[in-house]
Amino acid sequence: MSAIDNLPPLRDVIAEHGLSARKSLGQNFLLDLNLTAKIARQAGDLRECDVLEIGPGPGGLTRGLLSEGARKVLAIEKDTRCMPVLEQISAAYPGQLEVINGDALEINPLAHLTPPIRIAANLPYNVGTELLVRWLTPKEWPPFWQSLTLMFQREVAERIVAQPGSKAYGRLAILAQWRADAKIVMHLPPGAFTPPPKVSSAVVHLAALPEPKFEADASTLSHVVAKAFNQRRKMLRAALKGTAPDLEDRLLAAGIQPTERAEQVSLEQFCALAREIKKA
Template sequence: MSPDGLPPLREVIARYELAPRKSLGQNFLLDLNLTGKVARAAGDLTGATVIEVGPGPGGLTRALLMGGAAKVIAVERDERCLAALAEISAHYPGRLETVSGDALTTDFAALAAGHERVLIVANLPYNIGTELLVGWLTAEPWPPFYESMTLMFQREVAERIVAAPGSGAYGRLGVLAGWRTQARIAFDVPPQAFTPPPKVTSSVVHLAPRPEPLPTDARRLARVTQSAFGQRRKMLRQSLKPLGGEALLEKAGIDPTRRAETLSVAEFVALTAALDG
């Protein structure tokens, strides 16, 4: 038996025949010490409602419940995992709600409605992690429905999220995360911690929303950054041509010969304001 009185995860996977599926981006984290570390990286869970995406056999789910979360709302697309999650639910009566469905079409704000403190904590499926993050970063209204996000990504993606202007990893994700949150890498997780082991190291990123980010339209900012970094080797007057090019840059007071990775978040906000006009 594990510390929480439930069967070991390997046993659960064997019993319910939960071989991870590549098509679903599944890499199960089986080490309960590590899932506990992820849960602790989220901060104080006492009394909180935690939204988890892609719980799989429930390793992180169990750590969150053991860590004191009042409730976990787990969104799982793979119906094979529902029986294993039901076993956890029976062990923690009234504290685990499983939503069977696709995270990309889930209304997370609706799931959070009526809950006082909401945290998002997840070992995200690799194939949808970035898309989900962008959705949460551009959520309206702001401050958002969540108090913080603690998410696992491939190390390369994590570095892009926390990247500063001027660095090679700085791009659209760094601008959006830097604009609305304070993001930091909490720790790395080696490939051998997963089943199956991915080819890359993973990292847990903690993102705390800024209560008052620079005012701008999130969708327009996303559009400007997408265009600017779409041709990152080119000068901005070229990469931003579809949005107004040199005239747009002059209106924002930005040298048209600069490249996207040299612009600060504030300058991207200024560009977006110029686009608005």
């Protein structure tokens, strides 16, 4: 399907340029332009926004974002083989697409973007979680982005939106839900991709909140949550040993029983505990 623009179907583009997906780059290409346009729509009204896209590959989602009216798309792509294809898309959307060949973990995109900014990407599997954590933990909040619309392996997506009491609930859920509203907005089967991955995928939409849901010092909260979930099978009085001299009193003051385990503790309780430990 190529009705979203006048460019060739992605299968033809990939065949013409010999763009076989590389496992070393975490690549799985999404070829159905109906789907890429649908993912772009999950990012909201893009007409007054610049959009950051990481790992565009042959440009399926890029075309979706542009066809949905994005003011500008900044696409960062590590694979030099994709440059000619992305340049073709740029030519079809004059002045709307800027492509940088490089590693997204090493590039500061802000010099190339004008607020308001949204991020939308079919993230390469090997850097997806690291990028998400970076975007969720800037030194200052609100962040530079309004929203994140990101595709992950379904297991990672479920960890982002997980609730207390579930096996998926952990540090990623706390980081995501403390300062953003997170929800899964789409599910995609392996067969939607070339080559098909071994797992299903899901698209998560995270809308940045103007301020955190509950008061807490970011570094203290991060430290407490990491320590609690690193030994998630242990009771908190053991998992958090050494965090505060009067730990059990601090746990009780935060409304947490010292015999509870990390996966039983809500976001609000973790924030209360972070405040108690900061006092100590």
